[in-house]
Amino acid sequence: MAFDEVTDALVLVPPPSPSETNPPLGPMILARAAARHGLNIEVRDLNIEYIRQFTGIARAPAGGVPGGVLGDHGKNRALLATAAGRFFASTGLCPGEAVHLPDTADARAGMHFDFETLRRATARAAAPGAFWGKWLEERVFGTLPEPPPVVGISIMGPSQVFLALVIARLVRRYWPESVTVLGGSHVTLLAAEMAAEPRYLEFVDHVMPGHAEEGFAELVGRARAGHPSVPRIAAAPPAGERFDYHPLAAPRQLALYEPSTLxxxxxxxxxxxxxxxxxxxxxxxxxxxxxxxxxxxxxxxxxxxxxxxxxxxxxxxxxxxxxxxxxxxxxxxxxxxxxxxxxxxxxxxxxxxxxxxxxxxxxxxxxxxxxxxxxxxxxxxxxxxxxxxxxxxxxxxxxxxxxxxxxxxxxxxxxxxxxxxxxxxxxxxxxxxxxxxxxxxxxxxxxVRGSPLALRPPPEVELRGIAPWAYCYDWNAPAxxxxxxxxxxxxxxxxxxxxxxxxxx
Missing domain, CATH: 3.20.20.70 (Aldolase class I)
Incomplete structure (x- = not known):
């Protein structure tokens, strides 16, 4: 799947993300902001590409009727559960290696693992001949005539962290001159931890927390001109500023979605x-x-x-x-x-x-x-x-x-x-x-990390710890x-x- 336009930045959305009806909004907002600066951002929605491999799964259990709910809940839960289950099994992560695992959590969905466990697992997944290395070669690294100046990776939740880290490793292998940038709401939540702990950024050049569409466009422009120097951990942009309501969606991106539910x-x-x-x-x-x-x-x-x-x-x-x-x-x-x-x-x-x-x-x-x-x-x-x-x-x-x-x-x-x-x-x-x-x-x-309940837990709540990339704490929940x-x-x-x-x- 090669595209002809000059690509100033490639923005990747790793699986799994819990929707097969709603394209990811953040990357489309980045694309609109970049276009205003004369830059072309190519969004690759790897989540829907992965989910499409499992199409054909019924939209409802036997006897059920497909629904018409719009939004995040108007989705095929059976399809998404199957796709996510296959994904987590492919990571090679063992739930028995989890740290600070909450009582009802899936260790792989919540990324309840320490740095070293994730480092070993992502290295195996990125190794030559490994499944994810081949899958990403086919859908990403073998599709552009030349390396993009910038590769952005969107992380909206912990389930996307594993493949985001695999992608960052492979960018260093295939496109060592490309600038790798992490963004998304989960990255925003972890920005302070990332600034304090170098192991978060082993294969990453920059982190851009918050609604950073203007800052990202500026970084892409600098990278295209050969001057990408910006802070490694960018400051979150000022909150409350006017922003563009009109995301830029490429027809070929939307074509990956089922028209009747898009x-x-x-x-x-x-x-x-x-x-x-x-x-x-x-x-x-x-x-x-x-x-x-x-x-x-x-x-x-x-x-x-x-x-x-x-x-x-x-x-x-x-x-x-x-x-x-x-x-x-x-x-x-x-x-x-x-x-x-x-x-x-x-x-x-x-x-x-x-x-x-x-x-x-x-x-x-x-x-x-x-x-x-x-x-x-x-x-x-x-x-x-x-x-x-x-x-x-x-x-x-x-x-x-x-x-x-x-x-x-x-x-x-x-x-x-x-x-x-x-x-x-x-x-x-x-x-x-x-x-x-x-x-x-x-x-x-x-x-969850950063919430008032975590920052000021009530007297009866004991927080037992949280894994580096995780969203939620292990705590003394009812048995x-x-x-x-x-x-x-x-x-x-x-x-x-x-x-x-x-x-x-």
């Missing part, structure tokens, strides 16, 4: 307008909440519709408030843009009032961070909402034709098995009340969690007949 990602605000949830890393990764420019947002959606025929969009903002969504709805109507879109929001009673208006404006899926229905857990998370209000809002949305995804967390400090059972029963009741309209993201509590985690996974994989894609005219 959903283009967009981000219109950065940071979180709530910003208090104690389990969350947004205060580290996106520390300042920006304002929505609804007219620019509608213009971006209209432009992507014209460029790619796109009618489905996944809005990645941490939290779109009801006023923001109403402003977007009005702007879409004023611009004559017809599309289906998803968003994430916080439960608030005003949603029950405006659900029909938002549905008429194309809102197809809302993801709610309910987290827990138990008041003790709500206080721990600093996110208190009466379950009756949650139920009222869910009913108003589903009755209006908006599918709902409920984020729920189980296994909090001091939580009992009965508490967890009651919450699971509550979720099942919401799903059964509106068949095909309620989905869930059901998780066991993770105490019943591993068995209950299997229940939760089974429940999450139960596929409802979620609302199918409506025609957009």
């Amino acid at each position: 959903t283009l990602p967009l981000q219109f605000t950065r940071g979180c307008s709530y910003g208090r949830c104690t389990y969350c890393t947004y205060p580290v990764v996106e520390p300042v909440a920006t304002r929505l420019d609804a007219a620019r947002a509608a213009a971006a959606m209209g432009a992507l519709s014209r460029e790619h025929g796109a009618t489905r969009f996944s809005v990645k903002d941490s939290l779109l408030t009801v006023p923001m969504m109403l402003d977007l709805a009005a702007a879409l109507e004023a611009a004559g843009v017809r599309a289906r879109w998803s968003a994430t929001t916080k439960v608030t009673r005003s949603l029950a009032v405006h659900a029909r208006t938002l549905a008429d404006a194309g809102l197809a899926t809302l993801e709610f961070g309910v987290e827990t229905i138990h008041r003790r857990g709500q206080r721990l998370f600093d996110k208190v909402t009466d379950p009756e209000i949650v139920e009222e809002v869910i009913a108003a949305c589903t009755d209006s034709g908006i599918a709902v995804v409920l984020n729920l967390i189980f296994g909090l400090p001091g939580e009992t098995p009965d508490d967890a059972e009651r919450q699971l029963e509550w979720f099942a009741a919401r799903r059964d009340r509106a068949p095909g309209m309620v989905d869930g993201s059901l998780n066991l509590l993770e105490i 019943w969690r591993p068995e209950f985690a299997r229940r939760v996974r089974d429940e999450e994989l139960r596929t409802s007949a979620l609302t199918g894609p409506a025609a957009v005219s």
Whole structure:
């Protein structure tokens, strides 16, 4: 797969990443910023290339019906689980070598290994004749007529770290003059650790935390001119600045996705307008909440519709408030843009009032961070909402034709098995009340790097340590969690007949 354009930078997205419907947004934003500077960035979405090897797996268990949920949860869970399982098996990492392994974690998905274990495993994977060396030669290193000045590697989560390190090793072998740059939200979270520990950067030239699209374009321009000198660990750019809403997506990149489920990602605000949830890393990764420019947002959606025929969009903002969504709805109507879109929001009673208006404006899926229905857990998370209000809002949305995804967390400090059972029963009741309209993201509590719970743990929480590349700590979690985690996974994989894609005219 060779391309003819001069490539100023190659940006790689390693597998596994949990979506086969949403192309990665960050690299497309980098490409747009670079284009404004007259530079060409080639994005290679290795995640979807890897996932495509497993196509043909049913979208739902026997008897289930494919869903129409937009956004991160409108995905083929069976396909992604199979692809991820095969990937982790191919790493050669042994779960028995894990360090600081949380009670319900997959050691390979969370990168719960020390530096030396990862160094040995990535060296084996990059060795001549090894599977990953050959796979990357075919898809990356044998496809360009000459080495690119810059190779960027996007790491949005710990599961991508293994292949990112293999790629960095191979860049040194195949393209020793290329400048290797790490970026992405996981890198942003680890920036301080990377600055203090050289082993993170054994095969890496630069780290660019934060929304660094302008800094990356500047680095690429310098590298193309033969002057790439910039700090090894760049300072995060100032938060809260105006940014481009319109990602640059190459048609050949989008062609790797199934047209019937392709959903283009967009981000219109950065940071979180709530910003208090104690389990969350947004205060580290996106520390300042920006304002929505609804007219620019509608213009971006209209432009992507014209460029790619796109009618489905996944809005990645941490939290779109009801006023923001109403402003977007009005702007879409004023611009004559017809599309289906998803968003994430916080439960608030005003949603029950405006659900029909938002549905008429194309809102197809809302993801709610309910987290827990138990008041003790709500206080721990600093996110208190009466379950009756949650139920009222869910009913108003589903009755209006908006599918709902409920984020729920189980296994909090001091939580009992009965508490967890009651919450699971509550979720099942919401799903059964509106068949095909309620989905869930059901998780066991993770105490994650940089979150308030990790920085200031409550007295009953003992943090036992964290592996160098890991996202979450080992802690003294309730002993019943591993068995209950299997229940939760089974429940999450139960596929409802979620609302199918409506025609957009």
